[in-house]
Amino acid sequence: MAPDATTNDSTAETGVSIGEASARTGVSADALRYYERIGVLAPVPRDAGGRRRYDAATIGMIDFVRRLRSTGMGVEDVAAYAGLVRRGEGTVAERRAVLERHRDHVAAQVEALAEVLSVLDRKIGHYADVEKGAALDCDD
Amino acid sequence: MAPDATTNDSTAETGVSIGEASARTGVSADALRYYERIGVLAPVPRDAGGRRRYDAATIGMIDFVRRLRSTGMGVEDVAAYAGLVRRGEGTVAERRAVLERHRDHVAAQVEALAEVLSVLDRKIGHYADVEKGAALDCDD
């Protein structure tokens, strides 16, 4: 059986290109290079030609970074967390603390959004009322 | 009975100052002027000395604007909505459509945040496990 269509080389060219990593994670290639520069990602290994190769673990990390970013964690904070991950086992408690703080932050966001959601629903309902019986209109 | 401590003048100085409006809404005075400039707020009436006076309805609008902003609606979109409000009754259906679209947007945000929340909880739980029996650790 052929082992793998993309890796049948003895010099084990492993991982995927930056384009592929971008496609898989939804993070732009520019952003990936930027993340590496500022330390959100550890220096990514290169192939013979100096091109980046992203392994599965790194892809996973990028995906997690994307989630953190999407919930409003600043790139510096993400870089700090990533630094802990890189420093290894001794930082587990600290990593947990960082994530717990961020979880609380996200939970607060959800609450705040839910509140706005209810305000929107009230307002939409009000508009709907005005549209039907265009009468008992107050102001907004 | 004294009618009101702040408004016992015959020339009816109505509404509150920009500082007061800022304090009540949590929106900075600079932002309030900025909002007026770009049309998020209609031109605010002035007192004899050219200072802005915010009435209750405007304070309410500012509060709603703050909610829209906090849920990621861009200032231009907010200005567009505010423009509809200013144009009056004929725009009710359109306003409703805008808010419904935004509500969907916010609902999607809530869903996305909730998903990240669960990922965070899993990860935090995993870290907690590692901390207790520091053994069956895989990688992250």
Add this chain to the structure above:
DNA sequence: CGAGCACCTGGAGCGCGCTCCAGGTCAAGC
């Protein structure tokens, strides 16, 4: 009367997080 304070205007500046660009290298396909 002088000081202090809140407010005014127009415009410049800024922090964030990328995004884009110029100029170059390399590998593959025609």
Add this chain to the structure above:
DNA sequence: GCTTGACCTGGAGCGCGCTCCAGGTGCTCG
């Protein structure tokens, strides 16, 4: 051999949403 395309680097540029500044006005308080 030449073109095409994905990738490389360092650094400049940008869109957003304010924020800050200089320079000035006017009210109030001691």
